[in-house]
Amino acid sequence: MVITNSVRCLPSPGISLQRNDSSVQLVLQPSEASPPIGDYILKSLNGNPCIKATMGAEYIITEQKKTWYFNLDPSRVRISGYCDKEAAVLSLTLPDDAAGLQFTFKKEKSLFYVSNLTAHVSPVPVYKTYSGLVDHDKLFMVQVGQSFSCKSESLLSTSSELKIKLVPLQIQAFTQPSDHYGQAVECWADFNKRIIPIILEATVVGLILITVLTFLFIKDRRRQGYDRI
Incomplete structure (x- = not known):
């Protein structure tokens, strides 16, 4: 708290200054x-x-x-x-x-x-x-x-x-x-915060795409096997 000429000002949280007749004291x-x-x-x-x-x-x-x-x-x-x-x-x-x-x-x-x-x-x-x-x-x-x-x-x-x-x-x-x-x-910290979610999202999309393509490939192979029979 800052006290000057009997006027009190409330500073932001985490700040504490006390003033006496000779100096400003930091708490x-x-x-x-x-x-x-x-x-x-x-x-x-x-x-x-x-x-x-x-x-x-x-x-x-x-x-x-x-x-x-x-x-x-x-x-x-x-x-x-x-x-x-x-x-x-x-x-x-x-x-x-x-x-x-x-x-x-x-x-x-x-x-x-x-x-x-x-x-x-x-x-x-x-x-x-x-x-x-x-x-x-x-x-x-x-x-x-x-x-x-x-x-x-x-x-x-x-x-x-x-x-x-x-x-x-x-x-x-x-x-x-x-x-x-x-x-x-x-800074690098901001860059990483911005780019990492994009990389993770792209990775998830890639895994889903690979899973779908694998499923379609296996399904197609099975269908070809049935056609031969």
Whole structure:
């Protein structure tokens, strides 16, 4: 719950922020809830969008064999970063740096991807900062001018104690026409969800067709045998 100037705002499930006179305190939740979806746009010095991300972000903390959750509230996020020709950074932080999520983009020839993802969260009553990073993969790689899209969850392990779940996710960097995304390239998880039912349906139809043809073939052979007799 956010309390500011005696005005109370109820955030989405899974979000709990408490404000006192000196700081914003982040409270973890014992159960998981779908994170609210936010649009995050970073513009270059000339005012053109250079990074855009649409996503819900959930922090998953494991401490002493217990799992806790926190959803990033888009209405509380401060956006910062920079854009260069071959590198760009999108940083999302909550007030008092209670939680943060940073994407580092890299461009190689005609491709771009996230080369580094860092995250941290400082909840109460633990009074401990959980942090981690992913820097060994080329995440969300697509052609420059296109956007990476994934309706399925993207679960990233930044450390043994902290995981980040992004769901859904659409992201684009460097080249972007106005405020709209370029052509969306779907992730493998979405592709599999879409194509596997089609393959299964085709397999079932094929098996039925084989069964029918086999039955007709056997029936025809028997009829030919009767004709000879």
